[in-house]
Amino acid sequence: MAMGSPITMMTAYDYPMAQLEDEAGIEIILVGDSLYMTVLGHGSTLPAKMDTMIEHAEAVRRGAPRAFVIGDMPYMSYQVSPQEAIYNAGRYMKEAGVDGVKLEGGRDVADIVKALTKATIPVMGHLGLTPQSVSQLGGFKAQGRTLDSAERVIEDARMLEESGAFAILLECIPAEVGQIISKRSKIPIISIGAGPYCHGQLMIVQDMLGLFSTVPKFVKRYGNLRDTIAEAFRKYKEDVETKTYPDLNTHCYKMDHQAYEDLV
Numbered sequence: 001m002a003m004g005s006p007i008t009m010m011t012a013y014d015y016p017m018a019q020l021e022d023e024a025g026i027e028i029i030l031v032g033d034s035l036y037m038t039v040l041g042h043g044s045t046l047p048a049k050m051d052t053m054i055e056h057a058e059a060v061r062r063g064a065p066r067a068f069v070i071g072d073m074p075y076m077s078y079q080v081s082p083q084e085a086i087y088n089a090g091r092y093m094k095e096a097g098v099d100g101v102k103l104e105g106g107r108d109v110a111d112i113v114k115a116l117t118k119a120t121i122p123v124m125g126h127l128g129l130t131p132q133s134v135s136q137l138g139g140f141k142a143q144g145r146t147l148d149s150a151e152r153v154i155e156d157a158r159m160l161e162e163s164g165a166f167a168i169l170l171e172c173i174p175a176e177v178g179q180i181i182s183k184r185s186k187i188p189i190i191s192i193g194a195g196p197y198c199h200g201q202l203m204i205v206q207d208m209l210g211l212f213s214t215v216p217k218f219v220k221r222y223g224n225l226r227d228t229i230a231e232a233f234r235k236y237k238e239d240v241e242t243k244t245y246p247d248l249n250t251h252c253y254k255m256d257h258q259a260y261e262d263l264v
C-alpha cells in the first residue's frame with residue numbers, strides 16, 4: 001500500500017477468491033451477508049444464518065492469512081441484546097478467526113457497538129443503504145439525499161465513532177455526505193457507492209468481475225466473467241457432444257500393457 005493511498009476492501013465468500021484477493025494485496029476482506037444474495041440467490045440478506053456465515057468466514061480466513069477479515073453480523077444476530085451480540089460476534093472471532101465484525105445501523109445500535117468493543121471485539125459500522133433494513137427503507141435505494149436524511153447519517157456516524165467503532169462503511173449515499181463524514185471522523189470511512197472522498201473503497205466481488213447482468217450505479221466492472229464462463233460451458237457441452245473431449249491421448253489414463261493383455 002502506498003502511503004496515504006485509500007484502503008482497498010472487497011467481499012469474499014470462499015477460499016479461492018479470498019486467496020486471489022489476499023495475493024493482490026487487498027487490505028480488508030468482508031465476508032458479507034450479501035452471500036445470501038450473490039451466491040445463494042435470495043432476494044435479501046434477511047435469511048442469513050450465523051452457522052453458514054461462520055463456515056464461509058473460515059474458508060475466507062484459510063485463503064487470506066494476511067488481510068484483515070471481517071465477519072458480517074446476520075440480521076437479528078445482534079439486535080436482540082448486547083449479550084447475544086457478544087455471543088455471536090465472539091463465535092466469529094473464535095471459530096472463524098476473523099479480525100472484527102460489521103453490523104448495520106447508527107444510534108439504534110450504539111449500545112451494542114459499545115458492548116462489543118468493551119468485550120474486545122473490533123466493530124465496523126455500516127450506514128446509508130443498510131440492506132437488512134430494506135423493508136423500512138422502502139427498497140434498495142440511495143440514502144442521505146435530503147437535508148434530514150443527510151443530517152441523520154452524519155449524526156449516526158458521529159455516534160458510532162463515539163461508541164468505539166474502528167471504522168464505518170457508507171453505502172449508497174451522495175459523495176458530498178461521504179466527504180463531510182470522512183472529514184469529521186478520526187476513524188477510517190469506507191465507501192461502497194459513497195464517493196471518492198472516503199478513506200477507502202469496497203466492492204462486491206461478483207459485481208466487479210461482471211458476473212451479473214445488472215449492477216448498481218457505483219459498480220465499475222473489471223472483468224466480464226459472465227461471458228467468459230458462459231463461453232466455457234457452451235464449448236464444454238459442444239466438445240462432449242462432438243466427442244472432442246475427452247481426448248484419448250491427453251485426458252485418459254492407460255492400463256499397464258501386460259495387465260491389459262491378461263484382462264482381455
Ligand code: KIV
Binds near residue numbers: 031033072
Ligand atoms: O454484505 C455485504 O457485502 C455488505 C456490503 C454490500 C456493504 O454489507
Ligand code: NA
Binds near residue numbers: 032045072131
Ligand atoms: Na452486509
